[in-house]
Amino acid sequence: MFQLGPAEWQAIGVTVRLCLYTTVILLVLATPLAWWLAQGRSTVRIVVQAIVALPLVLPPTVLGFYLLIVLGPRGLVGETLENIGLRHLAFSFEGILVASVIYSLPFAVQPLTEAFRTLGRRPVEVASSLGAGFWDRFFTVILPLTRGGFLVAATLTFAHTLGEFGVILMLGGSIPGETKVLSVLIYDHAEAMNYGAAHSLSLMLLVFSFVTLFVVYSINRRFEVVRL
DSSP states (O other): OOOOOHHHHHHHHHHHHHHHHHHHHHHHHHHHHHHHHHTOOOHHHHHHHHHHHHHHHSOHHHHHHHHHHHHSTTSHHHHHHHHTTOOOSTTSHHHHHHHHHHHTHHHHHHHHHHHHHHHOSHHHHHHHHTTOOHHHHIIIIIHHHTHHHHHHHHHHHHHHHHTOOHHHHHHHOOOTTTTOOHHHHHHHHHHTTOHHHHHHHHHHHHHHHHHHHHHHHHHHHHHHHHHO
16 A cells, blocks of 8 residues: 655645645635625626636646746746846745636635625625724624635635646646645656556545535535525
8 A cells, every 4th residue: 555755745745835825815815806896797897807717717837838937037027036136936836826826816716706796785884884894894794794605715725726737837847845746746656657656646636626525515505505
């Protein structure tokens, strides 16, 4: 039976760290964006929605290639960082974190947008009429009534980040302890014809993916029942 070795544990550590950081960052960034998108259906909002959803249809290698160009030493961001004495972001954990945030953006924004639309404006307007400030309205009205959307967004973001491959490989390569996540390690094992190790890690991710989807559907069903 395949035993997890130092390389596997190292990849698990990088993967978990990437997933956690991406989830936290996206919950912070996606919340105001999703709230704004939920407040109307203007042309500008439709354009922004289309941009946010691009990673759903864009091949990961395409996104990874352009991020490599932009974040690399000759790209706009990478060259700017080097000019101020910092390192460019290609082939670094920070680089794949940026890529992960962009690639997983729709998995955080879309559930939150739907949750905010379902909430409507009435509860917030009532709280505002009673003198509640912005943060009071958010933590006592919006967050409790849309917690299902936040749970789905966090779960999907974490799970999607766990399975990222093309974007990570294009921008980060396969650097142990830095950019080698589980999906890349599985590829390395398969390329080396170490099918036992590749199978064990793949099975682990398969089980986790099923559990994640089960949790998401359970959350949706629970809050649909509550709304009824």
